[in-house]
Amino acid sequence: MSVAQVRVIAWFSSALVLAAGCTLEAPTLAAPTQVRAAPVTALAQGMSVPGPASVLISFTKSADDERGIDLVKSYVPLRRRAGVDTVFAPFLFARADDDAAHPRTASFYDLNAIAGERYEYVVWAVAERDFRTVSASGAQAAVSAASNVVVASAPRDASIDGTHEASVVPARLSATPPENDGGRALAVSATLPARASGVAGYALMVEGGPRSSPRHPAFGDADRALLQPEEGASTLEQVVSAAPGDGYRFVLYTIPVRGDAVASAPSATVGTAASLLDPNKLNVGVVLALMLALTFAFLRRAQRGGKDIFIRRIPGVDAIEEAIGRATEMGRPVLYVPGIDEIQNVQTIASILVLGRVSELVARYDTEIKVPCCIPLVATVGEEVVRQGFYDAGRPDAHRPTNVQWISSEQFAFCAATNGIMLRDKPATNIFLGCFFGESLILAETGYVNRAIQIAGTAEITQLPFFIAACDYTLLGEELFAVSAYMSRDAKLLSNLKAADWVKALCIAILVVGTALALLAPQSAVTKALVEHVLTTGE
Amino acid sequence: MRTTFPLLITFVAGALLILEFFIPHAGLKDVVGLMRDWGAVVTAAAFVLGAVNVLQVNIPKIARREADWGYKAVLVGSAIFTAIAGFYYGKVEPTGVYGWLFDTFYAPQNATMFALLAFFVASAAFRAFRARNLEATLMLTAAIIVMIGVTPVGEKIPFLDFTAVKDWILEYANNGGRRAILIGAALGAVATGLRVVLGLERSHLGSD
Numbered sequence: 001m002s003v004a005q006v007r008v009i010a011w012f013s014s015a016l017v018l019a020a021g022c023t024l025e026a027p028t029l030a031a032p033t034q035v036r037a038a039p040v041t042a043l044a045q046g047m048s049v050p051g052p053a054s055v056l057i058s059f060t061k062s063a064d065d066e067r068g069i070d071l072v073k074s075y076v077p078l079r080r081r082a083g084v085d086t087v088f089a090p091f092l093f094a095r096a097d098d099d100a101a102h103p104r105t106a107s108f109y110d111l112n113a114i115a116g117e118r119y120e121y122v123v124w125a126v127a128e129r130d131f132r133t134v135s136a137s138g139a140q141a142a143v144s145a146a147s148n149v150v151v152a153s154a155p156r157d158a159s160i161d162g163t164h165e166a167s168v169v170p171a172r173l174s175a176t177p178p179e180n181d182g183g184r185a186l187a188v189s190a191t192l193p194a195r196a197s198g199v200a201g202y203a204l205m206v207e208g209g210p211r212s213s214p215r216h217p218a219f220g221d222a223d224r225a226l227l228q229p230e231e232g233a234s235t236l237e238q239v240v241s242a243a244p245g246d247g248y249r250f251v252l253y254t255i256p257v258r259g260d261a262v263a264s265a266p267s268a269t270v271g272t273a274a275s276l277l278d279p280n281k282l283n284v285g286v287v288l289a290l291m292l293a294l295t296f297a298f299l300r301r302a303q304r305g306g307k308d309i310f311i312r313r314i315p316g317v318d319a320i321e322e323a324i325g326r327a328t329e330m331g332r333p334v335l336y337v338p339g340i341d342e343i344q345n346v347q348t349i350a351s352i353l354v355l356g357r358v359s360e361l362v363a364r365y366d367t368e369i370k371v372p373c374c375i376p377l378v379a380t381v382g383e384e385v386v387r388q389g390f391y392d393a394g395r396p397d398a399h400r401p402t403n404v405q406w407i408s409s410e411q412f413a414f415c416a417a418t419n420g421i422m423l424r425d426k427p428a429t430n431i432f433l434g435c436f437f438g439e440s441l442i443l444a445e446t447g448y449v450n451r452a453i454q455i456a457g458t459a460e461i462t463q464l465p466f467f468i469a470a471c472d473y474t475l476l477g478e479e480l481f482a483v484s485a486y487m488s489r490d491a492k493l494l495s496n497l498k499a500a501d502w503v504k505a506l507c508i509a510i511l512v513v514g515t516a517l518a519l520l521a522p523q524s525a526v527t528k529a530l531v532e533h534v535l536t537t538g539e
Numbered sequence: 540m541r542t543t544f545p546l547l548i549t550f551v552a553g554a555l556l557i558l559e560f561f562i563p564h565a566g567l568k569d570v571v572g573l574m575r576d577w578g579a580v581v582t583a584a585a586f587v588l589g590a591v592n593v594l595q596v597n598i599p600k601i602a603r604r605e606a607d608w609g610y611k612a613v614l615v616g617s618a619i620f621t622a623i624a625g626f627y628y629g630k631v632e633p634t635g636v637y638g639w640l641f642d643t644f645y646a647p648q649n650a651t652m653f654a655l656l657a658f659f660v661a662s663a664a665f666r667a668f669r670a671r672n673l674e675a676t677l678m679l680t681a682a683i684i685v686m687i688g689v690t691p692v693g694e695k696i697p698f699l700d701f702t703a704v705k706d707w708i709l710e711y712a713n714n715g716g717r718r719a720i721l722i723g724a725a726l727g728a729v730a731t732g733l734r735v736v737l738g739l740e741r742s743h744l745g746s747d
Contacts, residue, residue, distance in 0.1 A: 182565035244565065274564040281561050288557070291733060344578070346728040349735060356742040376589025377582050385742075402596045406589040410645075412652035424607065438656060445659040448666075459724035461717050466660075469667035477720040481727030484742060485734075492739040500730035507722060 030063035031142035032075060032123045039153035040109070050094055051157030052258075053109035055119065055150055057093075061104050062125040062142065075123050076217040076225050077108045081260070082118040082149040087215065089261045090203035090253045092226070112200065112258045113152035121147040124216050141216045171202065171236070171252045175267040183244050183274025188218075188267070190236040190252050192229065201226040203253045203261065204238060208269065210245030218250065226255065246271030283534050287503060294499035302491040309494040316455050316473035317486045320431065323453040324361050327428035333368035333403075334358070335427035337418060337443065339434020339458070340374035340411060343381060346481075347459050351434035352378070352385055353484040358431065359389030363398055371404040372421055374414040379406035415439035419446045432456040432471070433480060436463045444470035457483065510534065546738040553736030593618060617644075681708055 037057050040049050049056075057077055078088035096107035113119060126141045171190040178187040188204060203226060207215040217225060218240045229236045242248055248270050253261040302309055327334045336358060338351040355371065362369040371386060373379035383404040390399035407417040419442065422430070430447040432440070432454070440456075440463040447454045448470050456467035457475030467474045475483065478500075485493035514535070517527040552574060559571045597611040621640055628637045670676040687693045688705025734740040 180563050182563040182568055184565040274566070276562055276564055278561060278563050285561055288729070288733075291729065295733070295737075295739075342582070346731055350728075350731050353731075353735075353740055353742050375585075376592070377585035379592060380585055380588050402599075405596045406592045410649070412649050413645075416648075416652055438653065441659045441663060442652070442655060445663055459720075459728065461720055464720070466663065469663040477724030478727035481724075481731045484731075484740060488742065493734060496730050496734050496739055500726050504723060504726050507726070 029125060029127050029140050029142040032059045032062050032125050032144040035059040035121055035123050035144045035147040037119065037121050037147045037150035039150060040156060041153040048097065049156050050109055050111060052092075052111040052155045053094070054113040054115060054152040054155055055110035055121075056096065056107055057110065057121045057123070057147065058096075058105055058107040059123045059144060059147075061106055064127070065104075065125070074126050074219075074225065075106060075108075076126060077110075077121055077123050078217075079110065079113075079119045079121045082120045085260075088122050089263065090205065090217070090225070090255060091261060092200045092255050092257070110152065112256060114259055115152055115154040117152050118149050119152055120149045126217055126219070141213070143214070143216065171254060171264045173250055173252050173264045173267040175248065175250050175270045177270070177273035178239060180275045180278045180280065181273065183272045184241055186240050186242045186248060186250075186270060186272060188238045188240055188250050188252075190264070192234055192236055193254075198257045200255045200257045201228040202236060203227065203255055204240070205251045205253065206240065206242075206248060207251070207266075208247040208249050210243055210247065212247070215251065242272050244272050244274070248272075280536075287506075290506070291499050291503050294502050295496045298495035298498045299492055302495055309491065309498050311482070311486060311494060311497060314475065314479055314482065314486055316457065316475045316479065317483050319453070319455055319473050320358060320487070321361055323429040323431075323455060324358070324365050324367065326453060328365040328367040330428045332426055332428040333370050334362055334429045334431065335418075335422060335425075335447075335452075336369055336371045336431045337434070338371065338373060338378060338382060339432075339436055340414060340439065341435035342375055343377045345435050347435040348375075348378060350481050350484065352381055354433055354487070355382060356385045356389050357484065357487045359386040360393045363390040363393035363395040366395070366398065368400070369403060370421060370425065370427065372407045372414070372418045373404065374407065374409060374411070376406045376409070379404055411437060411439055415442050418443060422446050422450055422452075426450055426452075428452055430454045430471075432458070432467065433475070433483070434458065436460055436467075441466035441470060447471075542741060546741070550736055550738060553732070557736070590618075590622075681712070684708060 035057065036059070037055050040053050040056055059075070061075070077091070077093055079091050080086070080088045091110060092112040093108045094111055096109055098106060108123075110119070110121075123144045124141050125143075171192050173188065173190050175186050175188045177183075178185055190202070192202075204218040204224075205215050206218040207213060218238075219225060224238075227236060227238065236252070240250075246269070250267040252264045254264070255261045298309060324334055336355055338355060339345070339348050341348050343349070343352075359369055369386065371379075371382050373382055383401055386404050387396075387399050387401070390396055407414045421427075422443075423446065427447075427450070430443075430450075430452045432443060433456070436443075436458050437460065440458070440460075444454060444456065444467055454471035455473045455475070456471040457480035458464065458467065459477045459480055461477075464474065464476060482497055485497045510530075514527075514530055517524065517530060521527055555567070555571055555574065559567055594615065597615050601608045601612050601615065621637075624636045624640055628635050664682075668675075668679045668682055670679050684701060685705045685708055687696070688701040688708075693701035693705065731740075
């Protein structure tokens with residue numbers, strides 16, 4: 001089977017997997033089942049039961065539990081007094097230890113029921129992802145059927161007062177769309193009453209929305225089923241994920257240490273609101289627009305026959321052709337390492353662009369190039385680029401696809417193999433351009449042992465000293481991104497380089513002005529405006 | 540068409556990703572999220588090609604008994620064995636055969652290569668820290684001060700507070716240079732990204 005056939009099969013398989021992933025999502029979340037409640041006095045002696053517990057609620061997990069990643073985020077129980085309350089409300093609960101013999105069941109302890117009261121329970125399964133679309137857009141929840149009615153027993157800990165907590169006052173609630181939001185969240189703010197003793201925490205419930213959901217827990221995160229603000233806090237603020245649309249209402253329950261929760265008045269009906277522009281990032285947009293405008297301005301000037309765009313000499317880039325010539329004279333190959341990071345890293349992209357030009361030079365000089373790669377996709381792209389370079393040089397027959405090989409995605413395995421290539425094949429020229437980490441010095445030192453000419457370039461600050469110490473030429477940061485334009489001398493690329501230089505000059509000017517302002521007038525309105533609106537993006 | 544179509548895809552994808560930074564609307568984030576999912580799938584598919592590449596490169600060398608063909612046989616054999624162990628045992632019993640291979644072979648060898656770094660640092664430092672000119676002398680002096688300052692003995696030397704000098708060198712002199720390179724690299728990265736997105740850079744597509 002040829003490589004081309006394998007590629008077709010691989011892409012087709014990927015497309016099938018992607019299509020399957022898009023279509024095989026469950027339409028609705030499966031609810032927990034078989035909710036059963038029993039007083040703790042019925043439990044066997046010797047079981048580890050929390051002192052305040054009165055009732056044990058057990059249930060069978062949702063059929064969608066553990067299907068996919070984070071499908072069911074958590075389970076939240078609610079209760080009501082049988083024959084008294086119509087609406088299920090939150091209560092103080094604790095998750096019981098899972099029974100390894102029954103992995104499909106889970107249990108909760110009711111920690112604030114009143115002894116002698118009759119309760120029934122439901123369990124909500126809250127999911128992280130929306131089942132209607134591929135991407136996340138808010139929580140989705142499903143509720144079980146009600147359990148049997150149970151009479152709560154007295155707490156196991158006889159010292160606990162089992163009577164109802166009095167004077168628990170509800171909070172005041174408001175909900176609004178957050179600023180600069182994508183339309184998938186609502187900000188809920190509650191003004192808390194002066195903290196009376198006996199309040200265990202708060203639980204936020206939501207109802208309505210575009211699917212007219214019944215009242216259910218607002219959070220899919222079990223840690224936020226019971227909200228406990230800081231001591232003395234007078235407000236409680238939370239951001240809740242929501243599906244796009246209108247009609248959400250929130251209710252905040254104040255949960256006492258013992259007894260029934262007290263609900264606040266529902267918030268006003270609110271809907272999500274998606275922003276079309278984040279004004280905090282306009283400063284970045286201005287810089288981007290400036291770079292674009294300068295690029296096209298310099299390009300127009302060059303195309304109109306103006307003077308050539310000047311860029312300073314970069315000795316490392318000038319040395320590339322000389323180094324390739326040296327390799328040709330010695331009859332040894334050129335080694336090109338495009339870094340160890342993924343193809344989406346801009347350093348790898350810059351390196352691949354340079355690889356095309358280097359491989360064209362190598363083909364013209366009729367020598368060999370070896371390209372060991374750490375990432376399979378980089379190897380695939382690199383092989384195409386090298387092939388294209390040989391074609392452009394008019395030497396398609398000289399290209400050997402096996403010279404561009406994927407070694408290993410593990411950092412030091414790749415480093416060891418590349419060292420092996422250097423020690424066996426003894427390349428006369430080593431070119432290290434791209435993103436490197438700890439293996440940079442090992443590669444450079446091994447190349448030094450071989451007495452190869454080494455040209456390195458990376459934007460990783462921590463690796464530059466190693467390359468400077470061990471290599472003949474080192475391209476620092478931005479010089480790596482200039483190599484392609486420098487080698488081609490194409491007006492389009494040079495104009496873009498020039499535009500980046502002008503933006504750099506602007507940055508230097510802002511730095512000088514900002515430093516002067518920070519020293520001379522640190523509290524002035526101008527300094528504050530510079531810091532808030534120019535130097536930060538609000539994230 | 541051979542160059543136009545890839546350039547069009549690059550421009551559309553790049554423009555969407557740039558816009559996503561400025562536009563918080565969830566609809567756009569959904570589209571970009573989908574593109575990222577596609578990218579992840581393509582990356583995973585590339586591993587199949589990588590595996591084919593490993594076999595393509597090494598099996599002919601084994602068959603022709605080229606130099607060091609034995610090592611290539613070990614490479615191919617261990618890769619196949621590890622892949623089978625991972626496919627079968629990885630999900631069923633992660634701490635079994637697959638875990639044993641990782642703990643017994645991979646982890647010690649990885650640590651060995653990382654440990655070699657210490658010796659390479661020593662040899663590189665021995666070569667690099669020579670007082671050949673003013674800049675090299677300054678670098679040598681700074682390196683000595685920082686090396687003494689980070690060790691416990693630096694605090695015990697009475698006549699000079701090496702720790703304070705080390706801190707000053709790292710926080711002011713070193714940080715200034717670092718940030719300058721970072722700013723330049725960041726602007727260079729933006730310029731490179733714009734070049735590729737706008738189609739100004741076409742070397743990866745070949746000449747027309």
